[in-house]
Amino acid sequence: MKKRVSLIFALLLLSIFMLPITFGQNTSQWHLPDGAVARLGKGSIIDIKYAPDGTHFAVVSTIGIWLYNAHTYKETALLTGHTWEASAVAFSTDGKTLASASWNDPIQVWDVYTGQLRRTLTGYVNDVNAIAFSPDGKTLAIANANEILLWDAETGVQQTVLRGHTGSVKAIAFVGDGSKLGSASRDGTIRVWDVLTEQHEPLDVKLNKYADVVFSSDGKVLAVEYRNIRKIELRETDTGQFLRTFRTAESIDAIAFSPDGRMLASSSGWPNYPIELWNAQTGEPFATFTEHTGRVNAMAFSPDGKTLISGSNNGTLLVRDLETGENQKTLQGYLGSVGVIAFSPDGETLASGSSEHTIQLWNMDTRQSHVKLEANAFWVWGLAFSPDGQTIVSGSSEAVLVWGIPTRKLRALHYNWYGAIAFSPDGETFASGRFDGTIRLWDASTIHDREVLQNRAMLDTHRDSFNSIVFSPDGKTLASAGREGSILLWNVSTAQLKTTLDGHQEPIATLAFSPDGRTLASGSWDDTIRLWDPETGILKKTLTGHTEGVTSVAFTSDGATLASGGGDGTVRLWDAHTAQDQGILTGHEYEVNSVAFSPDGRTLASGGEEGTILLWEIQPELPEDVNGDGSVNIDDLSFVANRIGQIGDGNAADVNDDGVVNVLDLVAVAKAME
Secondary structure, three states: OHHHHHHHHHHHHHHHHHHHHHHHOOHHHOOOOOOEEEEEOOOOEEEEEEOOOOOEEEEEEOOEEEEEEOOOOOEEEEEOOOOOOEEEEEEOOOOOEEEEEEOOOOEEEEEOOOOOEEEEEOOOOOOEEEEEEOOOOOEEEEEEOOEEEEEEOOOOOEEEEEEOOOOOEEEEEEEOOOOEEEEEEOOOOEEEEEOOOOOEEEOOOOOOOOOEEEEOOOOOEEEEEEHHHOEEEEEEOOOOOEEEEEEOOOOEEEEEEOOOOOEEEEEEOOOOOOEEEEEOOOOOEEEEEOOOOOOEEEEEEOOOOOEEEEEEOOOOEEEEEOOOOOEEEEEOOOOOOEEEEEEOOOOOEEEEEEOOOEEEEEEOOOOEEEEEEEOOOOOEEEEEEOOOOOEEEEEEOOEEEEEEOOOOEEEEEEEOOEEEEEEOOOOOEEEEEEOOOEEEEEEHHHOOOOEEOOEEEEEEOOOOOEEEEEEOOOOOEEEEEEOOOOEEEEEOOOOEEEEEEOOOOOOEEEEEEOOOOOOEEEEEOOOEEEEEOOOOOOEEEEEEOOOOOEEEEEEOOOOOEEEEEEOOOEEEEEEOOOOOEEEEEEOOOOOEEEEEEOOOOOEEEEEEOOOOEEEEEOOOOOOOOOOOOOOOOHHHHHHHHOOOOOEOOOOOOOOOOOOEOOHHHHHHHHHHOO
């Protein structure tokens, strides 16, 4: 017995020691907004920086700065605190400190090993595009609008201001031993400053204001990127002397120097999104890599120059061994703008469509993306599961794509400009709305592998594009709405227009039927949600609260709650019967593009422009909890019994909502108590 107790005690100790490790890596829980239970996606990739000591690298995203262990490739921290996304980051020379800047926030200085905020550099900052540590780590330079601020990195005291540029400074770097500083500005000039005397010398180099500039690690060479004319120029920082030119096959998206300055990496756009490595001394190409499936907008070399990390705007980080040319690690989880989300009928999967031709399928138990479907288009506008959960259809700027869920393979497609997608409740038909104002009804039962879709009917509306289409729960009516601000109700069997609902003053972005089909909700850029009786066409309620347009609406499965997402970055909850505001959920950095309830109504997902999906736990109201105390018990039975015979019409005791309080309501409460 003693041995058994000792074993249990040992296992308990082991589990306690392991808890921080387990929870520490559950990144979906880090820095969640109030009320959210998880975050899917890490934001969109903005920049990548390696620590000079090679122990860490930072990925700047739209929701914060992710720190990674450079050996294990595991996240160690998410640094948040700026009111806007970080515009620039820089590691100190010893790699122990990271400074971050936002457009108009104070500079934040972080401890890399603990993830803790060390200090905030308060003072006037505005339009910060670049920051840099001096080689000795004692000075931090900040490109602040058209000035360069020099701060004591240890004390946080501002030392001096370098003035001379007349346009915003977009790149800076300490040169050599740090006694000089190079800067490039949108005023079209490059200047070299003496840090001690504050004197500066404009170089005889005229920059196009759209050209990007990147300095080498030691600041002695600068690369001027002319992305539209596919050219990179190298120049000496001290003199501005021209060194050489690199010509790329496609327009340039990003460039990066190796730490020793001997290599230059450049990334280009569509169709293959190549990364090209160049010999910076000779201008000769080393190699070309084409594994990315999205535009590469950030790259960073490891301090020893043996590894290149590249990040694309479809959320993939590739870690490449430059000695072998092989990709040694793929890091995922970053997303482009989340345009649309949808739950599978069983609630086990959440699908999300992004701005960069991908569909992610998320496992709701693990809250991890387990499948990525390449959608062959630039933006996924519409997304819908078939009622049996075996098929998912996406609409985009190029095509309607039909995927088999079990096989994860493309089954059928139709090229054209389609956006909104909806499945009929019986699964026999799905509808797609084109940007030219036509709606097609497709035969879902005849889909076979890689065959062209069969068109069942076309609704020629002679109107502008449709942002949303939705079937009624009985499948007899199709509602459509778009730029003109009107809602069209169609008879599905005859493909004829039944009626038009007018009232919105701006384009309509979203539609949703209540589960009983008695209410149609519409959200518009006029900041209102309108609740309609689809049979009579009568406007029942108008909900107001959003300030920058309503982008998405969704009902819970019991029809009691309506959720709405807005351009103001908020999610609002409404009582669908009384139209009362039930709360505001905040946490997205930018507009909320899509909201969706899980089939059981307990989870609300919201997809944001910044590249994340937030999951919110919703406690559904139980109609059997007639006294509203949060539980169903004998008190609720007594409440109903004392009102037998009363008229329903909003009476809480009328549990089944049949218009009268009777024994059926008692039975409903009794069943809920089991």
